[in-house]
Amino acid sequence: MNVVERANNNESTNGAARAAAYDALVARAQACRLCPRMEGRRRVLGAGNGPLDARVLFVAEAPGRLGGDRTGVPLVSDQSGRNFARLLEAAGWRRDEVFVSNAILCNPRDVQGRNDAPARVEIRNCSTHLRDLLTILDPPYVVALGRVALDALALIAPHTIALRRDVATGVSWDGRTLVPLYHPGPRAQLHRPFARQQEDVVRLRALVDSGRPRL
């Protein structure tokens, strides 16, 4: 076996090990019953989240009732998903080039059945799955979509990022680069108009393409 064949062989062995570790994580998540109010909800982690060798992992807040909980894929089909698709398009990314997950893997609902914010304990419960996901994917860039994602990532490794101050700026974190962006949901546009969010994601793309931790 020559050098190139050996490198290809190592790559496919690593790819197979990563796929096996991911499948095991998906199985653990599907069997997870840590949060009582998530009974009957989907665990939104599986084949549709993205490629395991993606260079960018987007972490949003939680699956939506009309989005991930319905489709099994995060950030699709509801308004947040449609906005996210437009943001990726602005940066010239195809959805199948990035990996997308959430701070918590299940859709939190209030007593009326509407989307609710994740509880602190639910974020803590699910941080085990998020930590495992980071270990398996090992992406050079992690993008936190909103404050809840930043809070969840701080449980894995501390950071002092403030969304408003550091938006679209690369920060060295846990051996990789963490970039905060606003969540693509309609509520976040009160704080960051959509046109500014498009500029942010274009800046993120430039950072990722540069391969550097900061521009």
Ligand code: SF4
């Ligand atoms: S939100 Fe996470 S920790 Fe809670 S039940 Fe769902 S998979 Fe388990």
